[in-house]
Amino acid sequence: MAVHTSQSVAKAAGDDIVARGRSRGTGNPQPPSRLRRALSTHWYAWTMVAPVVIVIGVIIGYPLVRGIYLSLTDANERNVARSIGVNHIPATYKFVGLDNYADALTGDQFLGTLGWTLVWTVSCVAITFSLGMALANILNRRIAGRSAYRMALILPWAIPGFVSVFAWRFLYNEDRGLLNKILSGAGIDGIPWLNDPTWAKLSVIAVNVWLGVPFMMVALLGGLQSIPSEHYEAAEMDGATAWQRFRHITLPGLRPVSTTVILLSTIWTFNMFPVIFLLTGGGPGDATQILVTQAYKFSFEISPRDFAQSSTWGVLILVLLLIFAAIYRRVLRTQGDDW
Amino acid sequence: MRRGITATALVAALALAATACGSDDDKSNDASKSSGELSGTVTWWDTSTAGSEDKVFKKIAEGFEKKHPKVDVKYVNVPFGEAQNKFKNAAQSGSGAPDVIRSEVAWTPEFADLGYLAPLDGTPALQKADDFLKQAAASTKYKDKTYAVPQVIDSMGIFYNKKIFKAAGVEVPKTVAELKTVSKKIKDKTGNPGFYLRGDDAYWFLSFLYGEGGDMVDASSQSVTIDNPAGVKAMKVVKDLVDSGAAKTDATDGWENMQSSFKDGKVAMMINGPWAVADTYAGKEFKDKTNLGVAPVPAGSVAQGAPQGGHNLAVYAGSKNLDASYAFVDYMTSVKTQAQVTKELNLLPTRTSAYAQESVVDNEIVGFFKPVVESAVERPWIPETGSLFAPLVTEYTKVLTGQTTPEKAAKTTGDSYRKLLKGWK
Numbered sequence: 001m002a003v004h005t006s007q008s009v010a011k012a013a014g015d016d017i018v019a020r021g022r023s024r025g026t027g028n029p030q031p032p033s034r035l036r037r038a039l040s041t042h043w044y045a046w047t048m049v050a051p052v053v054i055v056i057g058v059i060i061g062y063p064l065v066r067g068i069y070l071s072l073t074d075a076n077e078r079n080v081a082r083s084i085g086v087n088h089i090p091a092t093y094k095f096v097g098l099d100n101y102a103d104a105l106t107g108d109q110f111l112g113t114l115g116w117t118l119v120w121t122v123s124c125v126a127i128t129f130s131l132g133m134a135l136a137n138i139l140n141r142r143i144a145g146r147s148a149y150r151m152a153l154i155l156p157w158a159i160p161g162f163v164s165v166f167a168w169r170f171l172y173n174e175d176r177g178l179l180n181k182i183l184s185g186a187g188i189d190g191i192p193w194l195n196d197p198t199w200a201k202l203s204v205i206a207v208n209v210w211l212g213v214p215f216m217m218v219a220l221l222g223g224l225q226s227i228p229s230e231h232y233e234a235a236e237m238d239g240a241t242a243w244q245r246f247r248h249i250t251l252p253g254l255r256p257v258s259t260t261v262i263l264l265s266t267i268w269t270f271n272m273f274p275v276i277f278l279l280t281g282g283g284p285g286d287a288t289q290i291l292v293t294q295a296y297k298f299s300f301e302i303s304p305r306d307f308a309q310s311s312t313w314g315v316l317i318l319v320l321l322l323i324f325a326a327i328y329r330r331v332l333r334t335q336g337d338d339w
Numbered sequence: 340m341r342r343g344i345t346a347t348a349l350v351a352a353l354a355l356a357a358t359a360c361g362s363d364d365d366k367s368n369d370a371s372k373s374s375g376e377l378s379g380t381v382t383w384w385d386t387s388t389a390g391s392e393d394k395v396f397k398k399i400a401e402g403f404e405k406k407h408p409k410v411d412v413k414y415v416n417v418p419f420g421e422a423q424n425k426f427k428n429a430a431q432s433g434s435g436a437p438d439v440i441r442s443e444v445a446w447t448p449e450f451a452d453l454g455y456l457a458p459l460d461g462t463p464a465l466q467k468a469d470d471f472l473k474q475a476a477a478s479t480k481y482k483d484k485t486y487a488v489p490q491v492i493d494s495m496g497i498f499y500n501k502k503i504f505k506a507a508g509v510e511v512p513k514t515v516a517e518l519k520t521v522s523k524k525i526k527d528k529t530g531n532p533g534f535y536l537r538g539d540d541a542y543w544f545l546s547f548l549y550g551e552g553g554d555m556v557d558a559s560s561q562s563v564t565i566d567n568p569a570g571v572k573a574m575k576v577v578k579d580l581v582d583s584g585a586a587k588t589d590a591t592d593g594w595e596n597m598q599s600s601f602k603d604g605k606v607a608m609m610i611n612g613p614w615a616v617a618d619t620y621a622g623k624e625f626k627d628k629t630n631l632g633v634a635p636v637p638a639g640s641v642a643q644g645a646p647q648g649g650h651n652l653a654v655y656a657g658s659k660n661l662d663a664s665y666a667f668v669d670y671m672t673s674v675k676t677q678a679q680v681t682k683e684l685n686l687l688p689t690r691t692s693a694y695a696q697e698s699v700v701d702n703e704i705v706g707f708f709k710p711v712v713e714s715a716v717e718r719p720w721i722p723e724t725g726s727l728f729a730p731l732v733t734e735y736t737k738v739l740t741g742q743t744t745p746e747k748a749a750k751t752t753g754d755s756y757r758k759l760l761k762g763w764k
Contacts, residue, residue, distance in 0.1 A: 077453060082431055085656035087454035174589060175596060175605065195538075195590045197742050283539070284590030285737035300424055303449065303726040304759075 064318075071100055071311035077304040093308075100312040109294075110313070114320075116201070117270065117290040124208045124269045125262060131209065132216025133258075137250070139217070140224045150221075157214035165278040168207045169194075172279075197287035200280050204288050208275045212268075216261060223257030224250065259332055266328075267321055291317050378409035379660040381667045384426065384437040386419040386650070391617035395683045403670050410663050419443075420540075420594075423725065430455040430655060438658040439667055442487055444478035444649050445718060445725040451486040452722035457656040457664075458484045464654060464665035466673075467690075474712065475689040478720045479651050487651035488672045489689035491680070493612045494708060494715040495546055495645040499632045500624055503529060503607040511634045515550060515576055518608075518637045522585040525607050535597045535606040536580055538588035538739045541732040543610060545646040548573040549716050550639020555727050556756060558719030562764035565731065566753030569641070574745030576639065578738050590736050598622075610636055612648065616685040616704055633707050647715035649689070681705060687712060723759050730755035 039046065073093050081091035104110040139150055156164060171178045172193035180190035193203045231249045240248070251258075271292045276282060282289035282297065289297070291313060299310035381403075385396050393416045400414045415437065417425055423446050429436035430450070442450060450456050459465045465488055468476070475489035499511060507528040512518040522533030537543035548554065553569030556562070564570065580586040587606060589596045598615065600606045602622020611619075616631075625631050636645045652671055654664045670676060677688035678696040685704035693699055694709070718724050734748035743751075757763060 077427065077431070080431075082454060084430060084433065084454055085457060085658065085661075087656050089454050169592075173592065173596070175600060195588070195740060197740055200590075280591055283736060284740040285733050285742050287737075287740075287742060300428065302729045303423070303427070304453075305424075305427065 067311045067314050070307050071315050072097060073308055074099075075307045075311075077307070080307065096308075100308055101316070104309070104312050104316060110291075110316070113286075113289055113291055113294050116288070120201075120205065120208075120290055121266060121269045123205055124212065124272075125265050127205070127209045128212040128216050128265060129258070129262060131213050132220050133254075135213065135217045136220035136224055137246075139221060153217055154214045156211055157218075161211065161274050162278055164211060165207060165275055168203075168210075169279055172203055194280050195284055197284055200284055200288050204276055204279055207279060208269065208272060211275065212265060216265065219257055219261045220254060223254040227253035263325065263328055266324065270321060271317070376409055377407045377663040377666055379663050380411045380413055381439060381660060381663050382413040382415060382437040383439045383667065384415050384417045384422060384441060386417055386422045386441045386443070388614055388618050389416050389418065391621055392614065392684055392686075395617075395680065399676060399679060400667075400671065403667055406670065407663070407666065410667075412667065426450070427453070427455070430657070433657055436655050436657060438655055438660055438664040439671075440653050440655065441490065442651050442653045443725070444647075444651060444720070445727075447478050447487045447651050447653060448481045448720045449722045449725040450653060451481040451484075455656055456486040457654040457658065457661060458486060459488065459654065459665070459668075460485050462665045463662075464488055464668040466669050470690045470692055472689055472691060474647055474715075474717065475649060477717065478649070480720070481722075487653035488668050490650045490652050490672055491613075491686045492647070492649035492689050492712055493614060493687055494647050494711045495543075495610055495612045495636055496633045496708065496711055497608055497636055498601065498611050498615070498619065499608045499634065500601070500604060501630050501632045502624070503604060504632070507533075507607070511632065512608075512637050513635075514638045515547070515580070515640075519580065519583060519585045522608070523583075526584065529607075531605050531607075532584065532587040533607045534580070534586045535600055535609040536577065536586035536588045536739075537593045537597050537610070538581075538590055538736055539593035539732065541728045541735050542646065542648070543593075544573070544577060544731070544735050545716075546610060546636040546644060547576050547639060549644030549646070550637070550642055551576065552639070552641030554716070555731070556719065556760065556763070558721060560764070561760075561762070563753050563756040563760065565756060566749040570753075571745050571749045573639070574735075574738050574748050577735070578745055581739050582741075588739050590740055613684075613686050613704060613708055617683075633704065635711060644714075644716045645711060647712060647717050649687075726759055727756065730759075 072095060074096050075093040079091065079093040082089050135153060139146060139153070143149075170176075174180060174190060174192050174195055177193070179193065183190055192199055194200050227249065231253070232245055235245050235249060270290075272290070273292050273296065276288055276290055276293045277296070280288045282293050286294070295310045295313035295317070298306045298313065383400055385393060385400070387393050387396050397414045397416075400412050403412050404410060422440070423443070426436065426440050426442075426446075427450075430453075436455075440450075442456075447456075465485055468485070471489050472492060475492045476485075479485050479487040479489060497511065503525060504511070507521075507525045509521045509524050512521045518534060525531070525533035545555075548565075548570065551569045551573040553567060553573050554564050557564050577586075581588050587600070597609055597611075598618055599622075601609045602619060602624055604624040619625055619631060620628055635643060637643075652668045654661065654668060658664050672689070674688075674690055674693050674696065677690055677693040678698050680686050681688055681693070681696075681702055682698040685702060687705055687708055688694060688696075688699060694705075699705055731752050734743065734752045737743040738745055738748045
């Protein structure tokens, strides 16, 4: 990082004068490059952003670059350098190029996990969004005890995630869980909530929806309150039905909010580690394993721990989300949204 | 112009990150040479069953402070299922690792191979080494050095509820076929399934695998055997137990569900080891301890066999307090301690001389398990032994929940083993 002194400003100013007087001058030095000029004119700005750049570099940049590097090697627990007390073991892993990526993209495991991850993401986002929208619309009217309802519906958000997930895990327990007790009370056979692959998938989606609805509801409620009521009044005067009002005023009015929450919620759900990890651990078998939990498993649960494969999956997750965000923005832009 | 700033900032940040790459921090280790008296802190990660065994081990571990007042023993109970990875994470990064770990027999060669354990030959930790049972000592040796001291040894048997057996008028099953009929009879009489098969841990699959004459790997011929016909047959056997309704299983929380169903009399049988005895006695069905019966695991179509397991105590190579740790390991594996553990928890000692102690001689559970251990199947003590369960448990659970066929499961597991064991057939 170049931190310029005031001298360079004077020099830069001099450069500027020279540059401006080029037409007259003879034997002038080369005009400075754009970068140098930007650096010298805005050195104070650079000094101001320096701490942020350094912090981001250390916290985000380094792990990212390191992860990309590891995904190009065959690093695992056995061949990385470590020094423990009296034992010093040098690194023996080697560079393997794009082999890990080829393995991941041609193997069944990555594609299979990706398939379920997409199903999980799309269904979770769709359900939370619809429920959040419905609840926000209900709570946007004047009904008795409105604030109490709002408080109650925000509750899942206020409880730490892992606490809720463990509570659900107890509810789902096949023999001793409350859900099956209720069912057997009604004379219905208990359901193997987390022991059957299909039920386990439905169960994790249900918990994630339960956790995600409050955020959607609050964000959409805020959006609803920013729609001027004159629009609705005018529409009513013109004889629009409730559905038409919703379709032509509410939805377009909510668009800036809903596009943002859908994007955020998609990225969050795609990487929703705690729900899957704490509820089923990816089980039964690997039925509910999403990309993130599987990458974690490579790095922390199998032995020898496979850092290279884990990094590869991590990089692929990043690439997928970048592609998604880019396409999403493009689609929105063609629809006339600007963000 | 603003775009220019962000782009350059990003480039600068990445350049900075790149220069930071590859700098490994070098931790110097200063082993404190004590002058006579031991001092400092010894952190021990114990993996015993929480809620029953842990209380006893905590009490015994803290008794070490009475002998060495300047030593502070920090007892931490880490769930058995998490301890292997937790220790590896901590040991590799060099922060947060304990001084002493209770290492399962299959983990010991792996930890030693990775360089996480301190060699114990000639240290105070290993006293009277030839007093240890041969079987128990086998897993502590790696490349001609000793990396751990045997703490307990165990195997598996079938635990059954005598009262339910009497009510249903059945005898203890000796084979898997009998297990099915007995379980069905119990179900007809009580409405509850007779047998709980643990479905989220492949260790519970081993006795069925050995029963069909199979094994995970064969170290002498360096070949993978999990996917041979015997392995496939064993997968079919467990699948049939679940599908026919003879066995109940869970894909998650297996330990808690198994123990609570058995303790509440919801199932009449389970396969388990001495480590479950203390917890089982705490259940309401076993207030009268004589209600618990233990018998050898049911035989398969070829043989009858249970895995030999157990735990060792190992010292972390990066420990800041090696001397006190050695002394602590010695104290925890002494004859006196082993006899006390047997008395309170019914666990099997690893010292030959401990079996002559009165409290051990009179112990019924030990009396039952001693011959079982002697004829138990030993696994090869190679660094990869501790890695064999992760691929197997995924496929095992898939078979039990009907997501894959026994043939496919055996093959997939075999393929992962061959990846793990380079050059094996």
